[in-house]
Amino acid sequence: MxxxxxxxxxxxxxxxxxxxxxxxLFKLKFQLNMGQTESLKKIRGLRKDIARVKxxxxxxxxxxxxxxxxx
Numbered sequence: 001m002x003x004x005x006x007x008x009x010x011x012x013x014x015x016x017x018x019x020x021x022x023x024x025l026f027k028l029k030f031q032l033n034m035g036q037t038e039s040l041k042k043i044r045g046l047r048k049d050i051a052r053v054k055x056x057x058x059x060x061x062x063x064x065x066x067x068x069x070x071x
Contacts, residue, residue: 001049002040011060014056018054021046025043027052028043
């Protein structure tokens with residue numbers, strides 16, 4: 001998932017996406033530990049997507065704080 005696509009999400013959709021990705025990552029890690037899968041590429045991709053979502057959420061949080069400081 002690209003950063004631009006994530007930026008177009010609302011705050012609620014962003015939180016939902018983060019929970020969804022974290023859940024997928026948990027399931028993949030569990031399968032990896034059980035020896036059912038070896039999809040390291042997918043795990044790395046999910047970790048990067050979670051990081052992107054968290055980064056954009058934090059950017060919005062900081063932007064909102066700056067707006068309230070100026071007002």
